[in-house]
Amino acid sequence: MQPMRGDLDVEWLVNQHYAALYRFALSLSANESDACDLVQETFYLLAKKGHQVNDPARVRSWMFTSLYRLFTNQRRRLVKFPQSELGEVESQLPEVPPQPPTQIDWESLSQCLVRIDEIFRAPVALFYLEDYSYNEIAEILQVPLGTVKSRIARGIASLQIMMAEKESRPSQGGTRE
Secondary structure (H helix, E strand, C coil), rough: CCCCCCCCHHHHHHHHHHHHHHHHHHHHHHCCHHHHHHHHHHHHHHHHHHHHHCCHHHHHHHHHHHHHHHHHHHHHHHHHHCCCHHHHHHHHHCCCCCCCCCCCCHHHHHHHHHCHHHHHHHHHHHHHHHCHHHHHHHHHHHHHHHHHHHHHHHHHHHHHHHHHHHHCCCCCCCCCC
């Protein structure tokens, strides 16, 4: 090994140990890209913290130990936060309701309102079009307050889905529904 005075000669150490560290990293990770990253990170640590190595004869083992620790930390992180292709985990994702339109097209809204189930239509229309309170709607429809709230929520969800479908459908040139 080259005699070292004070600081480590990182460039010399890279030239001497890169191949061996790369082989070790490749045997651990079984992936060329990951192996390169591990070796690069090891040499980065050497440049940053190499001054802490008291015995220059132990630099080689320090680098192998550091590479192994980087690998195990990386694996631990992958176990804790696994990475998957979106298509593989799509069924596990929560359903996201469609975004309400930014501008309300009253003609489309009225067409959709007529299409939602009658049980939801009345509470939605009374609340949003006539500005009645939940209590007043419960009194008008002669149903419990909780039922009114539930029907309005479900009715709005149905309307949002219909409006989103209507917006995503390509316009049919000249024909009317």
